[in-house]
Amino acid sequence: MKKDKKNTFNTPEGYFENFNDRLMDKIKAEEAHENDGIIPKTDGFTLPDGYFDKVESNILSKTSEKETKIVPLGTNRYLLYTGVAAIAAIFILIFSITGNPTSDPITFDDLANAEIEAYLENTELEMTSYEIAEVVSLEEVELNDILVDDLEESIIMEYLDENVDDIEELNLEDLDYE
Amino acid sequence: MIAEETLVQELQKEESRAKAFEVLVNTYKERLYWHIRRIVLDHDDTDDVLQNTFIKVYRNIEKFKGDSKLYSWMYRIATNESLTFLKQKSKKLGLSDQELKERMVENLQADVYFEGDEIQLKLQKALATLPDKQKLVFTMKYFQEMKYKDISEALETSEGALKASYHLAVKKIETYLKEN
Numbered sequence: 001m002k003k004d005k006k007n008t009f010n011t012p013e014g015y016f017e018n019f020n021d022r023l024m025d026k027i028k029a030e031e032a033h034e035n036d037g038i039i040p041k042t043d044g045f046t047l048p049d050g051y052f053d054k055v056e057s058n059i060l061s062k063t064s065e066k067e068t069k070i071v072p073l074g075t076n077r078y079l080l081y082t083g084v085a086a087i088a089a090i091f092i093l094i095f096s097i098t099g100n101p102t103s104d105p106i107t108f109d110d111l112a113n114a115e116i117e118a119y120l121e122n123t124e125l126e127m128t129s130y131e132i133a134e135v136v137s138l139e140e141v142e143l144n145d146i147l148v149d150d151l152e153e154s155i156i157m158e159y160l161d162e163n164v165d166d167i168e169e170l171n172l173e174d175l176d177y178e
Numbered sequence: 179m180i181a182e183e184t185l186v187q188e189l190q191k192e193e194s195r196a197k198a199f200e201v202l203v204n205t206y207k208e209r210l211y212w213h214i215r216r217i218v219l220d221h222d223d224t225d226d227v228l229q230n231t232f233i234k235v236y237r238n239i240e241k242f243k244g245d246s247k248l249y250s251w252m253y254r255i256a257t258n259e260s261l262t263f264l265k266q267k268s269k270k271l272g273l274s275d276q277e278l279k280e281r282m283v284e285n286l287q288a289d290v291y292f293e294g295d296e297i298q299l300k301l302q303k304a305l306a307t308l309p310d311k312q313k314l315v316f317t318m319k320y321f322q323e324m325k326y327k328d329i330s331e332a333l334e335t336s337e338g339a340l341k342a343s344y345h346l347a348v349k350k351i352e353t354y355l356k357e358n
Contacts (some may be wrong), residue, residue, distance in 0.1 A: 039301065039351055039352065043298055043321060055207060059228075059229050
């Protein structure tokens, strides 16, 4: 068309010759930016100078402390006699307790629930859910045997939906997502 | 570097234990330090936990059966020691686990051994919102550049589950950084 032939627009000199190079540079720059990601590469922690030399000698001095000497029992007559006396004392104590017909033996049931709860609450059990699962066999126990009130399925689903954001907590094995 | 198997044998024999333990401390102190530091954040706390970790290793080396690598066994001890330390700390201060995590990040701003800029501080805030396992997997993979196989041994979790955890952690951190 006539109009196209009479082009009034102009381009800088060598524009089309350089176009490919400039385009490739831009693509490379954008790719680099994408790989960069939003998460920083380092986390900014530092430590005192010469720390690693010092910590080594600290650890080694603690582990090289001599262990407590063990005195063999048989070589000391005094210890032997006190040992015999102590065993005799224990027997006398046991007979005197069991011999009394009015006193009932203390059983696990005598522990108040509050005391058991306080113990579990305040003691560091240091067990993972896996370890607890190993100790407490759940094969013959239904969840509702442990709980006072029966759980409706809908409540369980609601709980899982709200609280489980970590797939780990479901103890599922060999989940391969990739 | 001495082969791991030889080192374990030397550690389990009484006559060579002291020397071998020195090699062990020298080889792993830096790696374990950074692993613990990323859990407890404070340098002095890290120093305590690192020393306790090595002392536990020393006392229990005879029980090490060689089912896993010595390296992953030590990581496992370091992880347990760090998490127990944090639990005890929160109990002592009367804080919940989450409150303690938030306070630890706040303290970083005044920490002379933290030179992070604004984005690095934000990253710590994001990490404090993650469940322990996700945070562990993320730092072990992203900052310590460990292989899934080694992380799997150290945390006693299947590789598949670890990959899922890592993926979730990255997603959550990115969302947090974008939104804040």
